[in-house]
Amino acid sequence: MLIRFLVCFVFAVAIASVDCNSEGDALISWKLKLVDPNGVLQSWDPTLVNPCTWDLGNAGLSGPLVPQLGTLANLQYLEVFGNNLTGTIPTAIANLTKLVSLDLYQNQFNGAIPESLGNLVSLSFLRLNSNKFSGILPVKVIQLVRYGNLRILNVSENQLAGTVHRKTTSGFAVTKIIQDPRAQK
Ligand SMILES: *[C@@H]1O[C@H](CO)[C@@H](O)[C@H](O)[C@H]1NC(C)=O
Ligand SMILES: *[C@@H]1O[C@H](CO)[C@@H](O)[C@H](O)[C@H]1NC(C)=O
Ligand SMILES: *[C@@H]1O[C@H](CO)[C@@H](O)[C@H](O)[C@H]1NC(C)=O
Numbered sequence: 300m301l302i303r304f305l306v307c308f309v310f311a312v313a314i315a316s317v318d319c320n321s322e323g324d325a326l327i328s329w330k331l332k333l334v335d336p337n338g339v340l341q342s343w344d345p346t347l348v349n350p351c352t353w354d355l356g357n358a359g360l361s362g363p364l365v366p367q368l369g370t371l372a373n374l375q376y377l378e379v380f381g382n383n384l385t386g387t388i389p390t391a392i393a394n395l396t397k398l399v400s401l402d403l404y405q406n407q408f409n410g411a412i413p414e415s416l417g418n419l420v421s422l423s424f425l426r427l428n429s430n431k432f433s434g435i436l437p438v439k440v441i442q443l444v445r446y447g448n449l450r451i452l453n454v455s456e457n458q459l460a461g462t463v464h465r466k467t468t469s470g471f472a473v474t475k476i477i478q479d480p481r482a483q484k
Contacts, residue, residue, distance in 0.1 A: 333362035357381035369394040432457040
């Protein structure tokens with residue numbers, strides 16, 4: 300019994316340290332690419348905070364998201380809204396299958412919204428509003444509203460083509476998709 304307990308314990312510690320290492324590695328890879336005028340990432344140790352939540356909203360950060368973020372398999376909340384982040388959404392973000400909230404709003408992100416985000420069936424909040432995303436909103440992402448858990452899909456104030464507008468007034472489920480007026484005829 301004791302041995303069984305110890306084996307489980309050692310195994311748990313091994314898993315925990317693997318997670319911490321990959322979180323540390325992902326953070327270091329990301330730090331190297333970011334401009335962090337307020338030093339939030341210098342003092343911020345992802346192994347000391349809840350490993351399920353990376354909250355870096357309104358931190359004055361600029362630079363891109365890095366594909367290494369896709370290694371944070373336990374991440375549930377990725378909050379980087381209200382910064383000056385640029386570049387595209389790395390397709391590796393679609394590996395974060397436990398994500399509940401992906402809040403990239405109010406940044407300078409551009410490029411297409413990856414279709415692979417449609418794999419994130421745990422997502423409740425996908426807020427990409429107020430960026431420079433272009434192309435179409437992939438059907439697979441819209442389907443998360445119907446077949447997944449998505450409650451808020453906000454892509455308003457971007458440069459997306461086409462027009463989809465879906466809004467429910469019932470309870471908490473507000474889904475709002477507004478396109479760039481320039482794309483509308
Ligand atoms: C983004 O960068 C511009 C120019 O450097 C700066 O004026 C602005 O305050 C920044 N915005 C945020 C949210 O950090
Ligand atoms: C994401 O998952 C794919 C397929 O499972 C894998 O090949 C890729 O290396 C992963 N990327 C990251 C950044 O973890
Ligand atoms: C959606 O995004 C727009 C533009 O950033 C914002 O004004 C609006 O409050 C957002 N709505 C929701 C429900 O998040």
